[in-house]
Amino acid sequence: MHSKTAMNPLSPKKLLLTKWTAVKPIAKQKHFLVSKVILPEPPNEKIEFVEIEAVYTKQVSLIAWRDLTNSELWIQGWQ
Numbered sequence: 185m186h187s188k189t190a191m192n193p194l195s196p197k198k199l200l201l202t203k204w205t206a207v208k209p210i211a212k213q214k215h216f217l218v219s220k221v222i223l224p225e226p227p228n229e230k231i232e233f234v235e236i237e238a239v240y241t242k243q244v245s246l247i248a249w250r251d252l253t254n255s256e257l258w259i260q261g262w263q
Contacts, residue, residue, distance in 0.1 A: 194252060199218045200218055200219075200220070203215070203260070203261050204216045206257070206258060208257075210245070211241075213239075215239040216237060217237050218236055218252075219244060220234065233247065234247060
């Protein structure tokens with residue numbers, strides 16, 4: 185069985201300002217926004233990390249963008 189994300193692959197360059205719901209709340213927060221895509225040094229390396237911001241508390245966390253493809257951790261959009 186494939187998740188929706190497997191059929192619609194994510195591109196790290198298109199993640200900015202996308203909305204996500206944590207399957208298990210993180211510090212009592214469920215809804216997040218990708219607030220920043222971390223550009224690598226040197227620039228020809230692959231993008232690996234994004235900053236997510238909790239919608240309610242504005243707390244920012246750094247995560248590997250590929251974690252967003254794990255449907256056991258994240259659901260795209262706000263649920």
